[in-house]
Amino acid sequence: MTGTTPGTTHAATHAATPGTTHGTTHGTTHAATHTATHAATRTTLGPCEDPVTTEDLTPQQAGKLAREVLAEIERAVVGKPEALELVMLGVLAGGHVLIEDLPGLGKTLLARSFATTLGLEFRRIQFTPDLLPSDVSGAPFYDQRSGEMVFRPGPVFTNLLLADEINRTPPKTQAALLEAMAEAQVSIDGTTRRLPDPFTVIATANPIEYDGTYALPEAQLDRFLLRVRMGYLDAESEALMLRARIDRAAPEAVLRPLADPAAVLAMRAAVERVEVADDLVRYVMDLIGATRSHPQIQVGASPRGGLALVQLGRARAMLDDRDYLTPEDVKAVAVPALAHRVSLKPELWVRQVSADEVLTALVAEVPTPQTLPGVPLGQGSTAAAVPAS
Amino acid sequence: MTGSNVWTARAEARSDAPPSPPGAAPGPEPAPDDRRTLRAALTLAAVVGLAFAALMLRPATGLFSTGGAPLGRSSGWVAVLGIGWAIVVGTLSRDYRAAVRHLSGLTPRAERLTSVAAWLLLTFAVVLPITALGIVNAHHRSVPPDLAVRAPAMKLPGAPRPPSGGGHATTGNVVAVVLALLVLAFAVLVGRLLLTAFRGRRRTRHPAPVPSRVLDEQEQLAAAVGSGRQALLGTDARAAVIACYAAMEESLAASGVARRVADSPSDLLARAAALGQLPTAAGTALTALFHEARYSHHPMGSPELERARAALDTIARHLAPAQPAEGVC
Numbered sequence: 001m002t003g004t005t006p007g008t009t010h011a012a013t014h015a016a017t018p019g020t021t022h023g024t025t026h027g028t029t030h031a032a033t034h035t036a037t038h039a040a041t042r043t044t045l046g047p048c049e050d051p052v053t054t055e056d057l058t059p060q061q062a063g064k065l066a067r068e069v070l071a072e073i074e075r076a077v078v079g080k081p082e083a084l085e086l087v088m089l090g091v092l093a094g095g096h097v098l099i100e101d102l103p104g105l106g107k108t109l110l111a112r113s114f115a116t117t118l119g120l121e122f123r124r125i126q127f128t129p130d131l132l133p134s135d136v137s138g139a140p141f142y143d144q145r146s147g148e149m150v151f152r153p154g155p156v157f158t159n160l161l162l163a164d165e166i167n168r169t170p171p172k173t174q175a176a177l178l179e180a181m182a183e184a185q186v187s188i189d190g191t192t193r194r195l196p197d198p199f200t201v202i203a204t205a206n207p208i209e210y211d212g213t214y215a216l217p218e219a220q221l222d223r224f225l226l227r228v229r230m231g232y233l234d235a236e237s238e239a240l241m242l243r244a245r246i247d248r249a250a251p252e253a254v255l256r257p258l259a260d261p262a263a264v265l266a267m268r269a270a271v272e273r274v275e276v277a278d279d280l281v282r283y284v285m286d287l288i289g290a291t292r293s294h295p296q297i298q299v300g301a302s303p304r305g306g307l308a309l310v311q312l313g314r315a316r317a318m319l320d321d322r323d324y325l326t327p328e329d330v331k332a333v334a335v336p337a338l339a340h341r342v343s344l345k346p347e348l349w350v351r352q353v354s355a356d357e358v359l360t361a362l363v364a365e366v367p368t369p370q371t372l373p374g375v376p377l378g379q380g381s382t383a384a385a386v387p388a389s
Numbered sequence: 390m391t392g393s394n395v396w397t398a399r400a401e402a403r404s405d406a407p408p409s410p411p412g413a414a415p416g417p418e419p420a421p422d423d424r425r426t427l428r429a430a431l432t433l434a435a436v437v438g439l440a441f442a443a444l445m446l447r448p449a450t451g452l453f454s455t456g457g458a459p460l461g462r463s464s465g466w467v468a469v470l471g472i473g474w475a476i477v478v479g480t481l482s483r484d485y486r487a488a489v490r491h492l493s494g495l496t497p498r499a500e501r502l503t504s505v506a507a508w509l510l511l512t513f514a515v516v517l518p519i520t521a522l523g524i525v526n527a528h529h530r531s532v533p534p535d536l537a538v539r540a541p542a543m544k545l546p547g548a549p550r551p552p553s554g555g556g557h558a559t560t561g562n563v564v565a566v567v568l569a570l571l572v573l574a575f576a577v578l579v580g581r582l583l584l585t586a587f588r589g590r591r592r593t594r595h596p597a598p599v600p601s602r603v604l605d606e607q608e609q610l611a612a613a614v615g616s617g618r619q620a621l622l623g624t625d626a627r628a629a630v631i632a633c634y635a636a637m638e639e640s641l642a643a644s645g646v647a648r649r650v651a652d653s654p655s656d657l658l659a660r661a662a663a664l665g666q667l668p669t670a671a672g673t674a675l676t677a678l679f680h681e682a683r684y685s686h687h688p689m690g691s692p693e694l695e696r697a698r699a700a701l702d703t704i705a706r707h708l709a710p711a712q713p714a715e716g717v718c
Binding site: 275277279280322323324325326327328331363364365366367368369371372373 | 631634635638648650651652653654655680684685686687
């Protein structure tokens with residue numbers, strides 16, 4: 001599957017006929033057909049050996065499963081381990097991911113690979129300028145047989161939604177999706193409908209094209225847990241990717257599902273068991289505070305940014321086979337978690353300084369927790385305190 | 390053992406071996422040699438040219454004697470020179486600040502010197518031109534206009550030179566001060582270049598050419614490793630592992646790889662490993678143990694202590710090959 005051709009009808013046509021299949025949404029693609037048979041009732045995971053129940057995963061077990069999933073995805077998405085890891089952190093931390101980069105870098109493939117390997121139901125919306133909110137969330141239509149208005153769920157009712165080129169649609173339609181992202185529910189005609197759990201959006205945006213695009217406002221960008229940039233492959237990896245394609249004799253590698261929605265929820269629950277020391281809470285606060293007082297930043301990170309930083313850091317700790325957060329975790333996710341939440345001063349736009357660069361410099365300046373344990377959070381005492389055994 | 394023991398162990402290490410400056414000279418890391426030579430040559434040419442011009446403009450007088458220079462009464466020229474001075478020294482000051490901003494591993498004394506040098510450069514860039522302009526303007530105001538106009542007409546060939554006024558003396562003093570400052574700046578530059586060259590040569594040699602300095606470092610290293618081992622003898626495994634890691638940090642600082650404020654333990658480890666200052670496996674092991682002790686509530690016991698001790702031993706052997714490993718406890 002190429003992920004780009006099944007539906008070519010534009011929104012204007014199917015908006016008038018809501019009862020038909022949405023032209024720009026690719027329905028449940030074969031990623032979901034892989035997983036349709038092992039949806040929520042499955043209780044054991046792993047390819048064959050060492051089955052792990054999904055009811056109560058420890059951070060180590062969840063981390064092991066997540067690493068297996070990543071290894072499987074790397075068979076299809078070659079040479080991008082950092083981007084894959086960041087997307088995985090977003091899924092584990094229970095957030096939504098914005099992938100911002102040029103076309104042709106494998107964004108769609110990445111999202112589809114995650115859906116397949118995690119065993120999630122997958123849908124895709126190609127955002128176009130004429131897409132309507134009802135094309136995203138669904139709309140009631142008149143059933144002639146029963147003579148009643150029946151709600152037809154939109155593509156947002158899925159586990160993993162790929163919102164392709166989200167900045168190509170007007171703000172009204174963007175808002176329909178972003179509301180669903182924030183609340184995990186859709187309200188239509190006075191009825192609130194819950195979205196499936198887990199519900200994750202992987203949105204893509206083209207950062208350099210301005211014609212016919214509607215940039216996401218800061219408030220909406222803030223809804224994304226992290227922003228990932230993929231970038232070009234280095235020459236060696238690109239050659240490897242081409243060689244793999246030639247050897248495979250097929251457009252894409254066929255991936256095995258290694259998890260299911262229940263397992264994803266169990267992994268998310270395991271993230272909550274990763275402990276966070278007071279010093280690291282203070283460090284996160286320092287980072288957030290530094291974005292608010294930085295001379296090159298006009299609007300700093302929101303409190304939601306601090307939450308994102310902590311959750312992504314915990315997910316990274318879990319992926320690294322630990323059940324405690326370290327400064328390395330926070331530093332590693334600081335730029336992806338915060339860069340899209342800050343607004344730079346206008347003079348920096350002229351100098352083409354990106355938020356990523358400013359945030360990278362900021363992270364390199366904010367002091368990390370000192371080697372010896374400091375005072376507990378919220379106390380002014382100077383006595384040294386070693387964590388209790 | 391509680392956290393206070395950790396502090397005590399660290400304080401002992403500090404009191405036993407006061408930190409010696411790894412590089413006393415404040416200044417940037419050595420730039421490429423060709424650029425440095427070019428800059429030095431340009432500076433030298435500028436200083437010599439200025440001194441020569443000063444002498445040529447004052448043919449009838451000595452270098453530091455009072456008298457009137459051809460441009461001495463033109464405040465416009467003084468202003469132009471002042472602006473030029475401010476631009477040159479201001480640029481120098483900016484470059485210097487940019488170069489020293491990311492320096493690490495400086496001793497407190499070196500940091501103070503760096504800071505003072507940066508402020509002095511900035512002050513010189515602004516204060517000197519303003520002062521010179523102020524003095525010249527004051528001189529113009531103090532000389533009556535008619536006298537100033539008539540003075541050249543009254544001068545006869547072969548006649549004794551009229552006694553110069555206080556304003557002339559002031560202008561001469563300003564020129565002398567500027568020249569003195571230029572000479573001083575030149576001397577500082579040459580000194581820095583020599584010191585940098587000396588440090589670079591010393592770094593390339595394998596055996597220690599300055600025994601006293603290396604002995605200081607080794608003493609500090611021994612003290613740090615010793616304090617770490619003493620901490621490992623305690624009963625509180627968590628505090629012991631943290632103290633042991635602190636000892637490793639101090640050992641690295643003594644070897645010239647100090648922790649920066651924004652460094653995570655892994656950052657420090659990567660820098661030390663890149664410089665060949667640390668055996669990677671032992672450093673990674675000790676860092677992982679430190680992470681667990683510092684940021685988790687896991688129970689820790691003798692196995693962790695043994696691993697920390699082994700890692701510290703490996704690091705101590707690597708950092709100081711000449712130091713007998715068992716003699717430091």
